[in-house]
Amino acid sequence: MTALHVIGALVAAALLVYLFYALLKPEALQ
Structure with missing residues (x-):
């Protein structure tokens, strides 16, 4: 995996965790 793949995976995971927590x-979050 390249650095771009690693960064993309981390960003995607962070967004999923944030959305899950928001739900x-x-x-x-107010």
């Missing part, structure tokens, strides 16, 4: 606790 679970929307009041915490």
Whole structure:
């Protein structure tokens, strides 16, 4: 894997975690 693949995977994982957390606790992001 290249650095671009690693960075892309990290960004995608971070976005998924953020979206999952936003769905679970929307009041915490206000």
